[in-house]
Amino acid sequence: MKIMLTINGLDVAAHFSEQDVATVHKPLLQRLAALHAAAPHQRTIVFLSAPPGTGKSTLTTFWSWLAAQDPHLPALQTLPMDGFHHYNDWLDAQGLRPYKGAPETFDVPKLAQNLRQIRAGQGTWPQYDRQKHDPQEDALQVTAPLVVVEGNWLLLNDPAWRELREYCDFSIFITAPAAALRQRLVARKQAGGLSEQEAEAFYQRTDGPNVERVLTSSVAADLTLMMTENGDYRF
Template structure:
Protein backbone atom coordinates (compact mmCIF):
# COMPACT_ATOMS: atom_id res chain seq x y z
CA UNK A 1 0.00 0.00 0.00
CA UNK A 2 1.41 3.38 -1.03
CA UNK A 3 2.20 6.01 1.58
CA UNK A 4 0.15 9.22 1.38
CA UNK A 5 1.48 12.38 -0.20
CA UNK A 6 2.17 14.90 2.58
CA UNK A 7 1.05 18.51 2.13
CA UNK A 8 1.23 21.40 4.59
CA UNK A 9 -2.21 22.71 5.48
CA UNK A 10 -1.02 26.24 4.77
CA UNK A 11 -0.15 25.33 1.19
CA UNK A 12 -3.65 25.89 -0.17
CA UNK A 13 -2.25 26.47 -3.66
CA UNK A 14 -0.89 22.92 -3.82
CA UNK A 15 -4.22 21.49 -2.63
CA UNK A 16 -6.13 23.54 -5.21
CA UNK A 17 -3.77 22.46 -7.98
CA UNK A 18 -4.34 18.82 -7.09
CA UNK A 19 -8.10 19.32 -7.35
CA UNK A 20 -7.71 21.06 -10.71
CA UNK A 21 -5.55 18.27 -12.11
CA UNK A 22 -8.00 15.54 -11.09
CA UNK A 23 -10.99 17.60 -12.21
CA UNK A 24 -9.53 17.91 -15.71
CA UNK A 25 -9.49 14.10 -15.94
CA UNK A 26 -13.04 13.74 -14.61
CA UNK A 27 -15.56 12.77 -17.33
CA UNK A 28 -17.93 15.52 -18.46
CA UNK A 29 -21.08 15.56 -16.38
CA UNK A 30 -19.52 13.69 -13.45
CA UNK A 31 -18.88 15.40 -10.14
CA UNK A 32 -15.44 15.08 -8.60
CA UNK A 33 -15.85 13.48 -5.17
CA UNK A 34 -13.14 14.12 -2.56
CA UNK A 35 -13.25 12.56 0.91
CA UNK A 36 -11.85 14.91 3.54
CA UNK A 37 -11.52 13.26 6.93
CA UNK A 38 -9.87 14.11 10.24
CA UNK A 39 -10.28 13.76 13.96
CA UNK A 40 -12.42 16.28 15.87
CA UNK A 41 -10.60 19.60 16.15
CA UNK A 42 -8.11 18.92 13.35
CA UNK A 43 -9.36 21.91 11.34
CA UNK A 44 -10.81 19.95 8.42
CA UNK A 45 -13.98 22.07 8.16
CA UNK A 46 -12.02 25.33 8.01
CA UNK A 47 -9.57 23.87 5.50
CA UNK A 48 -12.30 22.54 3.20
CA UNK A 49 -14.07 25.92 3.20
CA UNK A 50 -10.83 27.72 2.27
CA UNK A 51 -10.11 25.35 -0.62
CA UNK A 52 -13.69 25.58 -1.88
CA UNK A 53 -13.58 29.37 -1.74
CA UNK A 54 -10.41 29.44 -3.86
CA UNK A 55 -11.84 26.99 -6.39
CA UNK A 56 -15.02 29.04 -6.76
CA UNK A 57 -13.63 32.57 -6.71
CA UNK A 58 -10.21 32.26 -8.35
CA UNK A 59 -10.57 29.25 -10.63
CA UNK A 60 -14.25 29.30 -11.59
CA UNK A 61 -14.72 25.66 -10.57
CA UNK A 62 -18.07 25.39 -8.83
CA UNK A 63 -17.40 23.51 -5.60
CA UNK A 64 -19.01 22.93 -2.22
CA UNK A 65 -18.69 20.98 1.01
CA UNK A 66 -21.11 18.25 2.04
CA UNK A 67 -20.53 17.79 5.80
CA UNK A 68 -21.13 14.48 7.52
CA UNK A 69 -22.69 16.43 10.43
CA UNK A 70 -26.07 16.70 8.69
CA UNK A 71 -26.43 12.94 9.08
CA UNK A 72 -26.43 12.95 12.88
CA UNK A 73 -29.29 10.87 14.20
CA UNK A 74 -31.99 13.06 15.73
CA UNK A 75 -32.06 13.26 19.51
CA UNK A 76 -35.44 11.56 19.37
CA UNK A 77 -33.81 8.63 17.54
CA UNK A 78 -31.02 8.39 20.11
CA UNK A 79 -33.68 8.30 22.84
CA UNK A 80 -35.13 5.15 21.25
CA UNK A 81 -31.84 3.22 21.37
CA UNK A 82 -31.34 0.31 23.82
CA UNK A 83 -29.11 2.51 26.00
CA UNK A 84 -30.31 6.07 25.32
CA UNK A 85 -28.13 7.59 28.04
CA UNK A 86 -24.98 6.17 26.44
CA UNK A 87 -26.16 7.16 22.96
CA UNK A 88 -26.71 10.77 23.99
CA UNK A 89 -23.43 10.90 25.94
CA UNK A 90 -21.53 9.39 23.01
CA UNK A 91 -23.25 11.54 20.37
CA UNK A 92 -20.68 12.08 17.67
CA UNK A 93 -19.48 8.44 17.71
CA UNK A 94 -19.97 6.49 14.45
CA UNK A 95 -23.08 4.66 15.65
CA UNK A 96 -24.87 7.98 16.30
CA UNK A 97 -24.94 8.82 12.58
CA UNK A 98 -27.20 7.62 9.78
CA UNK A 99 -24.37 6.19 7.68
CA UNK A 100 -26.79 4.53 5.24
CA UNK A 101 -28.47 7.83 4.37
CA UNK A 102 -25.09 9.52 4.03
CA UNK A 103 -23.84 6.80 1.69
CA UNK A 104 -27.05 7.02 -0.36
CA UNK A 105 -26.50 10.76 -0.93
CA UNK A 106 -22.88 10.29 -1.97
CA UNK A 107 -23.86 7.50 -4.37
CA UNK A 108 -26.46 9.81 -5.89
CA UNK A 109 -23.82 12.51 -6.38
CA UNK A 110 -21.65 9.97 -8.18
CA UNK A 111 -24.45 8.62 -10.40
CA UNK A 112 -24.22 9.98 -13.99
CA UNK A 113 -27.97 9.45 -14.43
CA UNK A 114 -28.54 12.01 -11.65
CA UNK A 115 -26.18 14.61 -13.14
CA UNK A 116 -29.07 16.84 -14.28
CA UNK A 117 -30.85 16.76 -10.91
CA UNK A 118 -30.71 19.17 -7.99
CA UNK A 119 -29.67 17.07 -5.00
CA UNK A 120 -30.65 18.09 -1.49
CA UNK A 121 -28.85 17.13 1.71
CA UNK A 122 -29.26 17.93 5.42
CA UNK A 123 -27.17 20.37 7.41
CA UNK A 124 -26.72 20.39 11.20
CA UNK A 125 -27.86 23.18 13.50
CA UNK A 126 -25.67 23.28 16.60
CA UNK A 127 -28.18 25.46 18.43
CA UNK A 128 -31.08 23.09 17.74
CA UNK A 129 -28.69 20.13 18.15
CA UNK A 130 -30.45 18.35 15.29
CA UNK A 131 -30.22 18.13 11.48
CA UNK A 132 -32.12 20.45 9.13
CA UNK A 133 -33.41 18.36 6.25
CA UNK A 134 -32.79 19.46 2.62
CA UNK A 135 -30.85 22.55 3.74
CA UNK A 136 -27.90 21.99 1.38
CA UNK A 137 -28.55 22.38 -2.34
CA UNK A 138 -26.19 20.73 -4.83
CA UNK A 139 -26.86 22.03 -8.34
CA UNK A 140 -26.22 20.03 -11.53
CA UNK A 141 -23.36 22.36 -12.53
CA UNK A 142 -21.41 21.67 -9.33
CA UNK A 143 -18.03 20.26 -10.38
CA UNK A 144 -16.39 19.33 -7.06
CA UNK A 145 -17.92 18.05 -3.82
CA UNK A 146 -15.86 17.63 -0.66
CA UNK A 147 -17.37 14.93 1.54
CA UNK A 148 -16.15 16.19 4.90
CA UNK A 149 -16.35 14.52 8.28
CA UNK A 150 -14.66 12.52 11.01
CA UNK A 151 -15.59 9.12 9.64
CA UNK A 152 -15.52 9.38 5.86
CA UNK A 153 -12.33 7.26 5.71
CA UNK A 154 -13.44 4.76 8.34
CA UNK A 155 -13.15 1.02 7.66
CA UNK A 156 -16.42 0.24 9.46
CA UNK A 157 -19.34 -1.34 7.54
CA UNK A 158 -21.24 1.27 5.55
CA UNK A 159 -18.62 3.96 5.97
CA UNK A 160 -16.02 1.83 4.20
CA UNK A 161 -17.98 1.99 0.93
CA UNK A 162 -17.23 5.71 0.55
CA UNK A 163 -13.64 5.08 -0.57
CA UNK A 164 -14.89 3.05 -3.54
CA UNK A 165 -16.97 6.01 -4.71
CA UNK A 166 -14.48 8.83 -4.19
CA UNK A 167 -11.92 10.15 -6.68
CA UNK A 168 -9.48 11.31 -3.99
CA UNK A 169 -9.06 11.02 -0.22
CA UNK A 170 -7.53 13.53 2.20
CA UNK A 171 -6.86 13.23 5.92
CA UNK A 172 -6.17 16.26 8.12
CA UNK A 173 -4.00 15.89 11.18
CA UNK A 174 -2.70 18.32 13.80
CA UNK A 175 -0.80 18.49 17.09
CA UNK A 176 -2.78 16.64 19.79
CA UNK A 177 -2.59 19.50 22.31
CA UNK A 178 -3.83 21.91 19.67
CA UNK A 179 -6.68 19.54 18.82
CA UNK A 180 -7.71 19.27 22.47
CA UNK A 181 -7.66 23.05 22.95
CA UNK A 182 -9.72 23.58 19.79
CA UNK A 183 -12.35 21.07 20.93
CA UNK A 184 -12.67 22.69 24.36
CA UNK A 185 -13.01 26.14 22.80
CA UNK A 186 -15.59 24.89 20.28
CA UNK A 187 -17.75 23.29 22.98
CA UNK A 188 -17.82 26.56 24.91
CA UNK A 189 -18.52 28.77 21.88
CA UNK A 190 -21.27 26.49 20.52
CA UNK A 191 -22.95 26.13 23.90
CA UNK A 192 -22.38 22.36 23.90
CA UNK A 193 -20.80 22.79 27.35
CA UNK A 194 -22.01 25.29 29.93
CA UNK A 195 -18.63 25.81 31.56
CA UNK A 196 -14.94 25.12 30.97
CA UNK A 197 -14.77 22.01 33.13
CA UNK A 198 -17.70 20.45 31.31
CA UNK A 199 -16.00 21.26 27.99
CA UNK A 200 -12.75 19.66 29.22
CA UNK A 201 -14.55 16.54 30.41
CA UNK A 202 -16.36 16.18 27.11
CA UNK A 203 -13.16 16.70 25.10
CA UNK A 204 -11.15 14.22 27.19
CA UNK A 205 -14.01 11.75 27.15
CA UNK A 206 -16.11 11.19 24.06
CA UNK A 207 -14.20 13.42 21.61
CA UNK A 208 -10.70 12.08 22.17
CA UNK A 209 -12.08 8.55 22.42
CA UNK A 210 -13.59 9.05 18.97
CA UNK A 211 -10.31 10.51 17.71
CA UNK A 212 -8.38 7.44 18.87
CA UNK A 213 -10.90 5.16 17.17
CA UNK A 214 -10.57 7.07 13.90
CA UNK A 215 -6.77 6.86 13.91
CA UNK A 216 -6.88 3.10 14.60
CA UNK A 217 -9.53 2.27 11.96
CA UNK A 218 -8.57 4.52 9.07
CA UNK A 219 -8.01 3.76 5.41
CA UNK A 220 -4.66 5.12 4.26
CA UNK A 221 -5.50 8.45 2.57
CA UNK A 222 -4.00 9.60 -0.71
CA UNK A 223 -3.18 12.99 0.83
CA UNK A 224 -2.05 13.61 4.42
CA UNK A 225 -2.44 17.25 5.44
CA UNK A 226 -0.55 18.61 8.47
CA UNK A 227 -2.77 21.41 9.72
CA UNK A 228 -1.03 23.19 12.60
Protein backbone atom coordinates in the same frame (compact mmCIF):
# COMPACT_ATOMS: atom_id res chain seq x y z
CA MET B 1 -4.67 36.60 4.41
CA LYS B 2 -7.60 37.46 6.68
CA ILE B 3 -11.06 36.58 5.42
CA MET B 4 -14.61 36.34 6.76
CA LEU B 5 -16.25 33.03 5.95
CA THR B 6 -19.85 31.96 6.52
CA ILE B 7 -19.89 28.53 8.17
CA ASN B 8 -23.15 26.92 9.31
CA GLY B 9 -24.83 30.32 9.04
CA LEU B 10 -22.25 32.07 11.21
CA ASP B 11 -19.59 34.56 10.13
CA VAL B 12 -16.16 33.28 11.09
CA ALA B 13 -12.88 35.20 10.84
CA ALA B 14 -10.17 32.99 9.33
CA HIS B 15 -6.50 33.56 8.65
CA PHE B 16 -4.27 31.79 6.13
CA SER B 17 -0.73 32.90 5.39
CA GLU B 18 0.05 33.93 1.83
CA GLN B 19 2.88 31.41 1.81
CA ASP B 20 0.55 28.55 2.78
CA VAL B 21 -1.97 29.63 0.15
CA ALA B 22 0.75 29.51 -2.50
CA THR B 23 2.48 26.31 -1.37
CA VAL B 24 -0.35 24.19 0.10
CA HIS B 25 -3.88 25.30 -0.70
CA LYS B 26 -3.64 26.37 -4.34
CA PRO B 27 -1.50 23.36 -5.35
CA LEU B 28 -4.01 21.08 -3.66
CA LEU B 29 -6.92 22.70 -5.50
CA GLN B 30 -5.00 22.43 -8.76
CA ARG B 31 -4.51 18.73 -8.11
CA LEU B 32 -8.24 18.29 -7.54
CA ALA B 33 -8.98 20.31 -10.68
CA ALA B 34 -6.76 17.97 -12.72
CA LEU B 35 -8.58 15.01 -11.23
CA HIS B 36 -11.91 16.47 -12.33
CA ALA B 37 -10.56 17.35 -15.78
CA ALA B 38 -9.78 13.67 -16.31
CA ALA B 39 -13.49 12.84 -15.97
CA PRO B 40 -15.33 16.12 -16.64
CA HIS B 41 -18.73 14.60 -17.36
CA GLN B 42 -19.33 13.37 -13.84
CA ARG B 43 -19.15 15.02 -10.44
CA THR B 44 -15.85 14.54 -8.63
CA ILE B 45 -16.27 13.58 -4.97
CA VAL B 46 -13.45 14.15 -2.49
CA PHE B 47 -13.52 12.81 1.07
CA LEU B 48 -11.81 14.92 3.73
CA SER B 49 -11.52 12.99 6.98
CA ALA B 50 -9.95 14.33 10.16
CA PRO B 51 -10.35 14.26 13.94
CA PRO B 52 -12.39 16.90 15.75
CA GLY B 53 -10.56 20.19 16.24
CA THR B 54 -8.66 20.25 12.95
CA GLY B 55 -10.76 23.03 11.41
CA LYS B 56 -12.33 20.96 8.63
CA SER B 57 -15.32 23.24 8.08
CA THR B 58 -13.25 26.42 7.98
CA LEU B 59 -10.66 24.83 5.72
CA THR B 60 -13.11 23.47 3.15
CA THR B 61 -15.12 26.71 3.13
CA PHE B 62 -11.87 28.55 2.44
CA TRP B 63 -11.10 26.15 -0.41
CA SER B 64 -14.51 26.89 -1.90
CA TRP B 65 -13.83 30.64 -1.68
CA LEU B 66 -10.32 30.25 -3.10
CA ALA B 67 -11.55 28.19 -6.05
CA ALA B 68 -14.11 30.89 -6.87
CA GLN B 69 -11.30 33.45 -7.22
CA ASP B 70 -9.52 31.48 -9.97
CA PRO B 71 -11.25 31.05 -13.35
CA HIS B 72 -8.98 28.09 -14.10
CA LEU B 73 -10.38 26.09 -11.16
CA PRO B 74 -13.77 24.34 -11.14
CA ALA B 75 -16.38 25.47 -8.64
CA LEU B 76 -15.99 23.62 -5.36
CA GLN B 77 -18.74 22.95 -2.85
CA THR B 78 -18.19 21.73 0.69
CA LEU B 79 -20.66 19.18 2.10
CA PRO B 80 -20.50 18.58 5.87
CA MET B 81 -21.27 15.09 7.15
CA ASP B 82 -23.03 16.42 10.28
CA GLY B 83 -26.43 16.37 8.56
CA PHE B 84 -26.33 12.57 8.64
CA HIS B 85 -26.59 12.31 12.40
CA HIS B 86 -29.49 10.16 13.46
CA TYR B 87 -32.37 12.22 14.82
CA ASN B 88 -32.42 12.84 18.57
CA ASP B 89 -35.50 10.63 19.03
CA TRP B 90 -33.55 7.70 17.59
CA LEU B 91 -30.45 8.52 19.63
CA ASP B 92 -32.52 8.74 22.83
CA ALA B 93 -34.13 5.37 22.12
CA GLN B 94 -30.68 3.81 21.67
CA GLY B 95 -29.15 5.62 24.64
CA LEU B 96 -26.62 7.26 22.35
CA ARG B 97 -27.37 10.99 22.61
CA PRO B 98 -24.55 11.60 25.15
CA TYR B 99 -22.14 10.17 22.55
CA LYS B 100 -23.42 12.20 19.61
CA GLY B 101 -20.64 12.50 17.08
CA ALA B 102 -19.39 8.92 17.49
CA PRO B 103 -19.62 6.70 14.38
CA GLU B 104 -22.61 4.83 15.77
CA THR B 105 -24.67 8.03 15.85
CA PHE B 106 -24.59 8.51 12.06
CA ASP B 107 -26.98 7.09 9.46
CA VAL B 108 -24.43 5.54 7.09
CA PRO B 109 -26.93 4.00 4.60
CA LYS B 110 -28.55 7.43 4.23
CA LEU B 111 -25.13 8.98 3.55
CA ALA B 112 -24.45 6.32 0.90
CA GLN B 113 -27.79 7.07 -0.75
CA ASN B 114 -27.04 10.79 -0.98
CA LEU B 115 -23.56 10.12 -2.32
CA ARG B 116 -25.07 7.88 -4.99
CA GLN B 117 -27.51 10.62 -5.98
CA ILE B 118 -24.94 13.38 -6.28
CA ARG B 119 -22.58 11.14 -8.22
CA ALA B 120 -25.36 10.53 -10.75
CA GLY B 121 -26.38 14.18 -11.10
CA GLN B 122 -28.20 16.92 -9.22
CA GLY B 123 -29.11 16.16 -5.65
CA THR B 124 -29.64 17.63 -2.21
CA TRP B 125 -27.75 17.37 1.07
CA PRO B 126 -28.95 17.63 4.68
CA GLN B 127 -27.42 20.10 7.09
CA TYR B 128 -27.16 19.97 10.86
CA ASP B 129 -29.42 22.57 12.48
CA ARG B 130 -27.45 23.93 15.43
CA GLN B 131 -30.53 25.50 16.99
CA LYS B 132 -32.71 22.37 16.87
CA HIS B 133 -29.71 20.02 17.13
CA ASP B 134 -31.23 17.76 14.49
CA PRO B 135 -30.70 17.33 10.75
CA GLN B 136 -32.48 19.63 8.32
CA GLU B 137 -33.29 17.63 5.22
CA ASP B 138 -32.60 18.92 1.68
CA ALA B 139 -30.92 22.04 3.09
CA LEU B 140 -28.26 22.25 0.38
CA GLN B 141 -28.64 21.94 -3.37
CA VAL B 142 -25.56 20.21 -4.76
CA THR B 143 -24.55 21.94 -7.99
CA ALA B 144 -20.75 22.18 -8.15
CA PRO B 145 -18.76 19.81 -10.37
CA LEU B 146 -16.29 19.22 -7.52
CA VAL B 147 -17.45 18.56 -3.97
CA VAL B 148 -15.56 17.94 -0.74
CA VAL B 149 -17.43 15.83 1.79
CA GLU B 150 -15.93 16.49 5.22
CA GLY B 151 -16.30 14.58 8.46
CA ASN B 152 -14.55 12.54 11.12
CA TRP B 153 -15.39 9.02 10.01
CA LEU B 154 -15.25 8.95 6.22
CA LEU B 155 -12.08 6.82 6.27
CA LEU B 156 -12.96 4.73 9.32
CA ASN B 157 -11.69 1.16 9.04
CA ASP B 158 -15.13 -0.35 9.55
CA PRO B 159 -17.15 -2.42 7.02
CA ALA B 160 -20.12 -0.02 6.77
CA TRP B 161 -17.92 3.05 6.37
CA ARG B 162 -15.50 1.34 3.98
CA GLU B 163 -18.37 0.80 1.56
CA LEU B 164 -18.60 4.57 1.09
CA ARG B 165 -15.25 4.51 -0.72
CA GLU B 166 -17.18 3.39 -3.81
CA TYR B 167 -18.25 7.02 -4.20
CA CYS B 168 -14.87 8.61 -3.40
CA ASP B 169 -12.59 9.77 -6.22
CA PHE B 170 -9.87 11.14 -3.94
CA SER B 171 -9.34 11.11 -0.18
CA ILE B 172 -7.56 13.50 2.15
CA PHE B 173 -6.73 12.94 5.81
CA ILE B 174 -5.63 15.59 8.30
CA THR B 175 -3.49 14.47 11.20
CA ALA B 176 -2.50 16.62 14.17
CA PRO B 177 -0.83 16.37 17.59
CA ALA B 178 -3.39 14.96 20.02
CA ALA B 179 -2.38 17.43 22.75
CA ALA B 180 -3.02 20.39 20.45
CA LEU B 181 -6.44 19.01 19.53
CA ARG B 182 -7.35 18.61 23.19
CA GLN B 183 -6.44 22.22 23.91
CA ARG B 184 -8.45 23.48 20.92
CA LEU B 185 -11.51 21.36 21.70
CA VAL B 186 -11.65 22.25 25.40
CA ALA B 187 -11.26 25.94 24.51
CA ARG B 188 -14.06 25.62 21.95
CA LYS B 189 -16.47 24.25 24.56
CA GLN B 190 -15.52 26.98 27.02
CA ALA B 191 -16.15 29.58 24.32
CA GLY B 192 -19.58 28.00 23.90
CA GLY B 193 -20.43 28.61 27.55
CA LEU B 194 -19.18 25.55 29.44
CA SER B 195 -17.02 25.86 32.51
CA GLU B 196 -13.49 24.50 32.36
CA GLN B 197 -14.58 21.46 34.36
CA GLU B 198 -17.57 20.83 32.07
CA ALA B 199 -15.44 21.26 28.97
CA GLU B 200 -12.86 18.79 30.27
CA ALA B 201 -15.62 16.30 31.13
CA PHE B 202 -17.06 16.60 27.62
CA TYR B 203 -13.63 16.00 26.15
CA GLN B 204 -13.12 12.88 28.26
CA ARG B 205 -16.57 11.51 27.36
CA THR B 206 -16.88 12.42 23.67
CA ASP B 207 -14.21 14.44 21.90
CA GLY B 208 -11.20 12.63 23.35
CA PRO B 209 -12.30 9.09 22.39
CA ASN B 210 -13.31 10.37 18.96
CA VAL B 211 -9.91 12.01 18.41
CA GLU B 212 -8.08 8.82 19.36
CA ARG B 213 -10.34 6.63 17.22
CA VAL B 214 -9.98 8.81 14.12
CA LEU B 215 -6.19 9.01 14.49
CA THR B 216 -5.71 5.28 15.09
CA SER B 217 -8.54 3.61 13.14
CA SER B 218 -8.66 5.40 9.77
CA VAL B 219 -7.49 3.76 6.56
CA ALA B 220 -4.76 5.42 4.52
CA ALA B 221 -5.82 8.39 2.39
CA ASP B 222 -4.57 9.41 -1.04
CA LEU B 223 -3.09 12.54 0.58
CA THR B 224 -2.29 13.42 4.19
CA LEU B 225 -2.05 16.95 5.56
CA MET B 226 -0.49 17.78 8.92
CA MET B 227 -2.09 20.46 11.06
CA THR B 228 0.58 22.18 13.13
CA GLU B 229 0.11 23.36 16.71
CA ASN B 230 -0.65 26.90 15.50
CA GLY B 231 -3.31 25.68 13.06
CA ASP B 232 -1.39 25.78 9.78
CA TYR B 233 -1.44 22.90 7.29
CA ARG B 234 1.54 21.15 5.71
CA PHE B 235 1.98 18.37 3.18
